[in-house]
Amino acid sequence: MLDMKSVEVSAPATIANLGPGFDVVGLAIENYRDVVHIELTDDKVISFEIVNNTSVAVASKAEENSAVISALKVMEYSGVRKGFKMKLVKNVPVGIGLGSSGASAAAAAFAMNILLSGKLPMEVLVKSAGEGEKVACGAPHLDNVAPSLYGGFTMILDVEKPEIFNIKPSVDFSIVLVTPRVSLPRNKTEYARSLLPKKVELETMVKQTASLTRLIVGLMSGNLEMVGRAISSDFVVEPARSIMIPRFYEVKEAALKSGALGFTISGAGPSVFALTYPEDAENILYEVLRKFNENDIEAKGIVAKPSWIGARIEEH
């Protein structure tokens, strides 16, 4: 990989939080991938072009885009300062809880590291992408950028200095992903955070940690039922944020009744997701959409698969 002048990298969308894993556990989703092409230049000029395949506007100024800032952070940690031309192809839907800016930041960090001889370890790329995200969006969302980079499920073991544990259970599963059309304030992520309680009762924290324990044990042992039950048992975030999703608990009940192993809000919402055995996925998707529609809420959804690779070079 030495002496590469340009590279194209893609990184997947993600589902953060996973119920009791708020800000800690995330999952990469293969179906949407942002693509970043970077070419190093000998001047110190940065040029940035964006091709937006999503339906929502994204930060098109270089100094406001998470991908550019993430790439600059990788340069900073590598002790290099060159110019670059970046082209970002946005495919991950924006603002619906799928870690869109995190995917851009992850792809950019991965790409720039390759161009600088791949010296930084993955955890520093997580840090770089998180810092990029923070400048661009106000918060680092490590539980988004980490799965975008690693693929599979990732866990943040230390909030202050990124330490990641990555796991790819050897069981096949699908994710039913549904986005209801709801009108939310422009800065949706900030709004979603403002819904959260500032403080949590100690007793509630204990219930949450028991549920998180089930989630981690389930992931480590590849027990999908355990993972599902844990995802469905969030005592802090789901109760607070579900108010922005009309009929949330009815929809959740419909999903669980039709075979979902677990169901909750994806990231900051308003998308919701079900963890499911592949054979039940289409039926669950149908039931979730039906329940939203029955209540006059427009919604669209897909059956998604986990991304086991995370960020990767795109060959041409």
Place this chain on the structure above:
Amino acid sequence: MLDMKSVEVSAPATIANLGPGFDVVGLAIENYRDVVHIELTDDKVISFEIVNNTSVAVASKAEENSAVISALKVMEYSGVRKGFKMKLVKNVPVGIGLGSSGASAAAAAFAMNILLSGKLPMEVLVKSAGEGEKVACGAPHLDNVAPSLYGGFTMILDVEKPEIFNIKPSVDFSIVLVTPRVSLPRNKTEYARSLLPKKVELETMVKQTASLTRLIVGLMSGNLEMVGRAISSDFVVEPARSIMIPRFYEVKEAALKSGALGFTISGAGPSVFALTYPEDAENILYEVLRKFNENDIEAKGIVAKPSWIGARIEEH
């Protein structure tokens, strides 16, 4: 086991909490075991005798002792009502954070279940012993009774209806257990709980859940270093309760410097413990005792081993 009229069962002391695993994760300790002998009788009379080998008074009235109440709960769940004679030999030190009444309750539940043909599953015994503890001591302490019953490390997956995950990592380790002599209110457990914050900042909860994630991943993968680091990183309970242990942070630092993998308060305290490789244990014990003594705090301690069996029948 059918038609047994009497049985003798022992159950080990425990370390509850394990840092970020407050009220959720516990460990059984082989070095101290309470012994319960129960003989069924055909009347409905309950007689209770206690042999106290510890240095502190314990509840000697049948209706106040966790072992008796626990045995009665097992009868209730089994749908049986007979009389019994119980003899309890207390070996687990009382009131220092080693789950003493939990060990009695666990042994009694296990014993009574055998006498009633062993029909109840372990998780119902945890529930019974927990309810016994609650009547006797005010709180169920499932993170004490579960390891006493199962042995090894146990995790509470649901606070409301006991579901337990039990793990016995195949790596050898020791526990350095030290009890400083400090004067505490008579109802120490209640006092230790009163020190805890009623509410926890959401940000602190996230730090705690990241640390708990490290603990569970470490336990599941048999990685002692991960377990140790997690034990040492408790953002909620240790900061609040350490005020009852003079020089706590100096002692912790001394333990970690002399090779402890992790260090924190055991259960409701005031005992402290270090997780350690067996070869470092004696040295850590020495350093911890020295640090307490250097500050004119009397302390005594042992190098302890995990209990891999939990509650067991004692043969004669």
